[in-house]
Amino acid sequence: MLIHPMVSETELMRRIALIGAGPTGLYTLATLIHGDAPLCITLFEQGDQAGVGMPYDEHANHRAMLANIASIEIPPLTRSYLEWLRAQSSGFLADYGVDKTGLHERQFLPRVLLGHYFRDQCLALVRAGRHRGHRITVEERCRVLDLAAEADGLRLWTDRHRAPLAFDRAVIATGHVWPSPASGNRAYFPSPWTGLIDADLPAAEVGVLGTSLSGIDAALAVAVQHGHFEEQPDHPEHSLRFRVNAGSEGLRITLMSRTGLLPEADFYCPIPHEPLQVATEARLDREIEAGAEGLLDRAFDLMVQELRRQDPAWSARLGLEEQNADTFAGAYFEERARRNPFHWARHNLEEVERNKRARHTVPWRYALLRLHEVMEPIAPHLTEADRQRFDAGLRKVFVDNYAAVPPESIRRLLALRAAGVLDLRALGPDYRMDVGEESTRLCTDQGEYRFAVVINARGQKPKDLTDLPLPTLRRQLLDHGGPLPPLAEDYSLRVPAIGGQRIALAALPFLMHHRPFVQGIEACAEIGRAVGRSVIEATLVQHPL
Template sequence: MPESRSLKRVAIIGAGPTGLYTFFSLLKADIPFEIVIYEQALEAGVGMPYSDEENLHLMLANIASIEIPPLTCTYLDWLRRQSAVRLARYNVDMAELDERQFLPRILLGEYFRDQFLALVQRGKEAGFQITVNESCQVTDLEEREHEVRLWAECHEAPVCFDLAIVATGHVWPDEDQATRSFFPSPWSGLLDAHIPACKVGIIGTSLSAIDAAMAVAIQHGRFVEEADDALRFEADERSQTLSITLMSRSGILPEADFYCPIPYEPLQIATPAAISHATADGPDGLLDRVFTLMAREIKAVDPHWSARIGLRNLDADSFADAYFEDRHSHDAFRWSAYNLKEVECNKREGRTVNWRYAILRLHEAVQDVVPLLTDSDRRRFDVGLARVFVDNYSAIPSESIRRLLALQRSGIIHLLELGLDYTMDRKPDGTTVNVGGVTHVFRVLIDARGQKPLKTENLPFGRLRRQLLAAGESRPIVDEDYFLKGLGAASGRIALGALPYLMHDRPFIQGITASAKIGSKIGNAALRVISARQDVVTISE
């Protein structure tokens, strides 16, 4: 028998982590409604960074269970419910599971997939009408005053929604842009390509770059665990000519992920109130006022380190040089070995390095100030403090450092500091890099510098792109709940949770925790809109 109740239609475009956490938030509604999910990949809920199509089993997620916001259960609880055989496929020992453990990305993708399916079932049992369109790409969007029109490969005609949420995630060059000598990203066909035992250059030194190096190396050998817990790389006989060079302007390597209390303890000096007070005096001098708060925070928790780097004499421009000085003055691989030993000892003893922990927490506080900086201060920030924050929160799993050191001991991997004055000449048969008068020739080049911020002109939805450009929006502007602004009366019906388009004003917005926060904000805002615009229609049960 038909039943009258409030029904709204919401589209979620993209079912990776941001779409998944948005879906999770929408299911908290008191009155169920219709949710239609579009995912261009084969399976919704996984996300490109964690799919088995884009990753190898040895590639590690840079986040542990303790940091992942739970859905129907925590990641660790889910792991403990799996069979030992399933975990063994990823070289994971059931007896060694730990909430701070870094595990393969594909395994995390399996968790997200299971959580997605559980949420779909939970939502349907609660009365939500849920449709999941997999292997279906949304090709266009148009925001109107009373609806959003959506075009997709799985529909013959446009479909109308009350709200649409864009959660399409990272954007990488297509595989057809790759050649046998150049890969524009590690996710542009590299995993399926045969890389010969030759000189390989990788632009970047982050975890993505290191993973790209691993993807090449394991085509030519294997990692072997030694009796003393050391790791060795054993190259094949025919692969002795393999040489991999990581390249970056700074010529330093990331540090290993460090122990600290989670959830984060509140800052004592650079508090939200203090940051707000600093911004109240306007943009002029804002960066320097905020750095003063940072310096006071760091000195209060770690006076010894502050004195060692001469913090009292540093400012927003010179702090980065002091921060990186130790690594610049030592051999990069020797520093990595030293750092790995220190980090592992701290983890065993539960010891926190206070200055590192302070910087980790400060990056979120400072990020809110970035959109308010003057153009000149933004440039100062990008070449100074931003590098410190990115280095700090991008610390990588210890196992990735162990593998890197094993490759270095085998003579396969090298590091090249490019500096600011270098040239790179890419040709069909290879790439030539000239640094300080020395020429380096690479048969294969991989660009692993990570996601770049995208503008309105990069939006894949032609109608929405034209709407924003006509409104003078060269880059998408969103409100605090991530709903698009700038479309006049039509504004407020499309939420943009796609990270590349948010990075201009939010330079540190990446990772699962960011996806969870974005999904929660969008979901809560959508529920407020739905609650305020209830229309009663008749549907059949």
């Protein structure tokens, strides 16, 4: 690169803003620092420590909460999660209930350990990037207030800088968006991350909305305030027991969802995933190109062919030949819905643990896990009516499959149930919630229920541009299009009128309309790599070697 004698090298560097330093921001940074052209990169993190990420922050999560991803599934940054764990002291890991001698790549561990890993990796990436000639600045406890696309670049405002900062490109990697603690009260928590961990909860009737891992974790956060779990090796059928503290005998936790079903336990399967035979990515791409009309039904036909090929016996039991895209979900959940959910959970847990010991893969479960990945790209191409059909049916099946929870989480639920602490309730399709200062009431077709505390753990909802917390950019985008982000394959905003291609929208809630299954660290890595490559390619065009 030619350097003008009156211009510093720093002034010629492309200036990149990474807004958010959680997993997506880190995987973006990891890609950027391996580009040939030196960059001037600024990481903005509103939390205390860049790299940690809210879902793994020790201040927002109890140590009893487990991550539902193991080292084998986590794309490495400077080193793998398992390598990092093995480099830690036995005492450090023991503080989190982890035995160093028993570490392995398929283990589910406390999620706050992932926060420590990502923090370490953030520092390592910054060091490596600076060593390669990049100028990297980390702004912690710094909230980005606004972003604007202008003719000569981007302007960014924060709560710590008096004047706007100038950048050439920006990556919005702010992660999930949760209500602030101020939006709740002592009788209602709008999410498990709005002050729940620090709250002194009563040993009373506590309701938890949601039965996914977030709901289970919220229940555990309440339970461990009023008791503790004990291993019982002499009683393998009840190997985990929950003991309620004296004075906390009034604790009752009720998990609630529309269907009243519990998630199933994570199952053994080959990683990396084996290729599908019929419903391949190339075949689904051809169906997308054939047009939106009938796309959902054509894709479902391919799905049926794949399932019959992978597991003909299960397909016959389900009556797969008689199912369509609208009836499949009902057939999938039918037997489970008839059974006692806790009996089903115990049976499923025993099956999963047996299969893991034998390294046995259940074909239909594995097929559905891979199918959700190839079926997801059809979602933004469906007609409005078919997208509603997809969300009401197939989407629920895929989510149930890929959102399986750590087996230890099911063991803990069963221990709470055996101790008389835990109940489960189906709310049905219509219910009303009235939040009061002293209690919260839920009214359903089956009756009225009152709780001293309710925790909303139903997960992240899709966001559109009207929710974007950057007012100038929000106004610019809405003035030049609809509420859904106009995203390119590299996640850049395709709004030429404002030079929007200079901004990548990599915050998961804003991607859920286009990618209904986007979630987890693997998605963060894929998005971060795509965004990073796009920035590098644009930089090489502007400053060829």
